[in-house]
Amino acid sequence: MRSYALLVEYDGGAFVGWQRQSNGVTVQQIIEESAAALNGGVMPIATASGRTDSGVHAEGQVVQLAVSLALAPEKMRAALNFHTRPHRIAIRGAAYAVEGWSPRFSATQRHYRYRILNRSAKPALEEGRVWHVPLPLDAEAMHAAAQGLLGKHDFSAYRATSCQAESAVRTMERLDVVRCGEEIHIHASARSFLHHQIRNFAGTLYEVGLGRQPVSWPREVLDGLKRKAGGQTAPPQALCFMQVDYAEPIDWQ
Amino acid sequence: MRSYALLVEYDGGAFVGWQRQSNGVTVQQIIEESAAALNGGVMPIATASGRTDSGVHAEGQVVQLAVSLALAPEKMRAALNFHTRPHRIAIRGAAYAVEGWSPRFSATQRHYRYRILNRSAKPALEEGRVWHVPLPLDAEAMHAAAQGLLGKHDFSAYRATSCQAESAVRTMERLDVVRCGEEIHIHASARSFLHHQIRNFAGTLYEVGLGRQPVSWPREVLDGLKRKAGGQTAPPQALCFMQVDYAEPIDWQ
Numbered sequence: 001m002r003s004y005a006l007l008v009e010y011d012g013g014a015f016v017g018w019q020r021q022s023n024g025v026t027v028q029q030i031i032e033e034s035a036a037a038l039n040g041g042v043m044p045i046a047t048a049s050g051r052t053d054s055g056v057h058a059e060g061q062v063v064q065l066a067v068s069l070a071l072a073p074e075k076m077r078a079a080l081n082f083h084t085r086p087h088r089i090a091i092r093g094a095a096y097a098v099e100g101w102s103p104r105f106s107a108t109q110r111h112y113r114y115r116i117l118n119r120s121a122k123p124a125l126e127e128g129r130v131w132h133v134p135l136p137l138d139a140e141a142m143h144a145a146a147q148g149l150l151g152k153h154d155f156s157a158y159r160a161t162s163c164q165a166e167s168a169v170r171t172m173e174r175l176d177v178v179r180c181g182e183e184i185h186i187h188a189s190a191r192s193f194l195h196h197q198i199r200n201f202a203g204t205l206y207e208v209g210l211g212r213q214p215v216s217w218p219r220e221v222l223d224g225l226k227r228k229a230g231g232q233t234a235p236p237q238a239l240c241f242m243q244v245d246y247a248e249p250i251d252w253q
Numbered sequence: 254m255r256s257y258a259l260l261v262e263y264d265g266g267a268f269v270g271w272q273r274q275s276n277g278v279t280v281q282q283i284i285e286e287s288a289a290a291l292n293g294g295v296m297p298i299a300t301a302s303g304r305t306d307s308g309v310h311a312e313g314q315v316v317q318l319a320v321s322l323a324l325a326p327e328k329m330r331a332a333l334n335f336h337t338r339p340h341r342i343a344i345r346g347a348a349y350a351v352e353g354w355s356p357r358f359s360a361t362q363r364h365y366r367y368r369i370l371n372r373s374a375k376p377a378l379e380e381g382r383v384w385h386v387p388l389p390l391d392a393e394a395m396h397a398a399a400q401g402l403l404g405k406h407d408f409s410a411y412r413a414t415s416c417q418a419e420s421a422v423r424t425m426e427r428l429d430v431v432r433c434g435e436e437i438h439i440h441a442s443a444r445s446f447l448h449h450q451i452r453n454f455a456g457t458l459y460e461v462g463l464g465r466q467p468v469s470w471p472r473e474v475l476d477g478l479k480r481k482a483g484g485q486t487a488p489p490q491a492l493c494f495m496q497v498d499y500a501e502p503i504d505w506q
Contacts, residue, residue, distance in 0.1 A: 009377040057378060074373075081374055090377035120327070121334055124262040124343035125310060 003066040003097040004076055006031075007252050011088035012057040013128045013237060019051050027052075027089060031063060034083035038076070039067040049103040049244045050110060050193070055236035057129070060092075060111075060243040062103045062250075073253035093252025101248075109173065109245040110193065114186040114202045115238045118179075130183065131202070131238040137209030139184045143177035145208040146186070148219030149201065150175055155194055156225040158204070160233070163195035170194060177205060184209075200227070202234035256319040256350040257329055259284075260505050264341035265310040266381045266490060272304050280305075280342060284316060287336035291329070292320040302356040302497045303363060303446070308489035310382070313345075313364075313496040315356040315503075326506035346505025354499075362426065362498040363446065367439040367455045368491045371432075383436065384455070384491040390462030392437045396430035398461040399439070401472030402454065403428060408447055409478040411457070413486070416448035423447060430458060437462075453480070455487035 008031070016024035028046050036043045049062040071079060077094040084091070117123050117130035118137050149158075152171040159168050174189035186205070188198045204221060207213040221230040261284070269277035281299050289296045302315040324332060330347040337344070370376050370383035371390050402411075405424040412421050427442035439458070441451050457474055460466040474483040 009374070011378050011380070059378065077374065085375075088377045088380060090374040092372065092374045119345065120330065121262070121343040121345045122338075124341045125264050125312065127264070127341060 001066045001068055002070050003064060003099075003101075004073065005095045005097045005101070005103065005250055006063040006065070006077075006080070006091050007093035007250075008058060008061040008063050009090045009092050010058050010061070012052060012055045012239075014088045015054070017052055017054040017056070018048050018061070024054075025087075027058075027061075030084055030087045030089055031065070031080070034080055035065055035067055037083050038069040038071065038079055040069075042068075047103055049107050050241065052239075052241055053196075053236050056239045056241065057237075058241040061241050062107075062244045064097055064101070064103045066097075077253065093250075095250045095252055098248070101246075103244070106246050106248075107191070107244050108247050109189055109191055110241070111174075111243040111245075112188045112193070112198050113240050113242050114188070114198055114234070115240070116184040116186075116202070116206075117182060118184050119182045128237050131235050133206065133209075135210060137184055137206070138211065139177050139179040139209065141211075141215055142184070142186075142205040142209045145205055145215045145218045146175040146177050146201070148216065149222060153222055154225060155197060155222065157221045157223075157227055157230050158197045158200040159194035159227065160196035160200075161227060165194055168194060170197070175201065196233050198239060199234045199236065200230060202238070204231035206234065207231045254319045254321055255323050256317060256352075256354075257326065258348045258350045258354070258356065258503055259316040259318070259330075259333070259344050260346035260503075261311060261314040261316050262343045262345050263311050263314065265305060265308045265492075267341045268307070270305055270307040270309070271301050271314070277307075278340075280311075280314075283337055283340045283342055284318070284333070287333055288318055288320055290336050291322040291324065291332055293322075295321075300356055302360050303494065305492075305494055306449075306489050309492045309494065310490075311494040314494050315360075315497045317350050317354070317356045319350075330506065346503075348503050348505055351501070354501075356497070359499050359501075360444070360497050361500050362442055362444055363494070364427075364496040364498075365441045365446070365451050366493050366495050367441070367451055367487070368493070369437040369439075369455070369459075370435060371437050372435045381490050384488050386459065386462075388463055390437055390459070391464065392430050392432040392462065394464075394468055395437070395439075395458040395462045398458055398468045398471045399428040399430050399454070401469065402475060406475055407478060408450060408475065410474045410476075410480055410483050411450050411453040412447035412480065413449035413453075414480060418447055421447060423450070428454065449486050451492060452487045452489065453483060455491070457484035459487065460484045
């Protein structure tokens with residue numbers, strides 16, 4: 001058996017998330033089924049650096065799996081890109097996985113982007129990729145508010161009630177809100193995130209952007225530790241898992 | 254009757270082009286049907302700054318139509334965005350059209366972008382938006398070759414055999430080839446284009462990018478005036494109609 005790391009892109013709109021479910025097609029399922037062709041017909045188990053929810057996209061999810069067929073990484077990438085057709089999953093890169101490496105536990109930083117389309121007109125080209133907010137948002141106020149969420153805190157106020165993490169303490173390294181023409185992008189980086197954390201950030205910063213709440217409010221919500229005190233959970237299709245960093249950079253082929 | 258200019262975005266993959274056809278849904282048809290609700294149930298005629306082929310996208314198509322209902326431009330935009338649902342068409346802006354203005358004949362410059370995804374892995378997120386070229390392309394060589402196509406020429410070698418324009422003489426103002434990470438973008442600007450002209454540019458520059466033809470070749474093809482001498486007509490879904498300029502800038506609402 002040979003263990004591989006995979007750099008994976010997918011269109012979250014085509015799946016009910018990363019993890020195997022009984023109620024629909026998942027990314028994990030398609031990758032495992034595709035890899036069976038390289039493993040004597042037996043489905044291997046694929047593990048990911050992070051589970052993504054239904055509708056959430058990925059440009060840089062990192063996955064580990066082991067198969068019996070010994071292929072060079074570039075052949076592995078090509079074979080999986082063949083077998084995953086016609087699903088909207090692309091293996092952007094592959095590498096041999098080092099003994100003891102885990103896509104989840106070896107990760108030192110995860111990077112996400114949340115896209116808001118901030119214009120009157122509904123999305124046409126970017127439908128399914130953005131959160132459409134027709135009222136004007138003040139991106140600078142949102143950015144200023146976001147800076148109050150940086151650092152190490154108990155993020156109970158921003159975790160899903162269904163979140164299974166033992167501790168709600170996380171360290172936010174970056175939470176930038178930037179206007180790009182008609183869009184507003186939220187860039188979030190941390191070693192790890194709680195379930196729905198970025199979507200809850202987005203829904204809370206949205207209230208500041210509209211001017212309904214002051215810049216100080218998202219931090220007050222944080223300090224209050226209560227999910228109900230914050231804004232809505234913003235929709236999933238605007239979220240994209242961009243990149244995972246490891247102490248030992250992976251040489252993708 | 255009141256005449257309006259409209260700034261229109263659409264996902265070309267959902268239509269068989271701009272112009273009404275018997276073989277499928279077109280952008281013109283949906284806009285005209287939607288506008289009938291604002292015109293006493295009678296479909297007005299919508300004219301565009303340029304026809305786009307089946308599969309070609311638009312971020313900034315400009316359309317003119319007249320309706321009996323007198324609405325302020327922002328109300329017109331909102332009403333059409335309501336009535337075009339659930340089609341992947343968005344009215345980004347609207348303005349009163351000045352007497353004698355034509356979206357087609359008053360245009361002073363048109364801007365298109367052609368996107369090549371230049372990586373081994375198939376597209377997942379950008380499927381239907383890019384031309385996938387798995388072999389490495391030399392974008393600098395393509396750009397150098399493209400500069401030989403600038404200026405006023407007889408572009409017979411780059412027009413579709415079905416092109417109905419009386420003259421093949423056009424003036425290319427800009428033809429830039431730029432690498433953006435895994436993508437290569439071709440930016441083309443001219444007062445007007447021939448049918449398939451940009452896709453034929455892309456298919457011909459592709460041969461230079463692969464190293465199969467020298468940098469001087471696209472210009473030699475131009476001078477030879479023969480379509481068959483050039484490269485393939487690159488696929489439509491990578492092309493997007495970005496912007497139209499007018500001598501009198503339109504104040505979009």
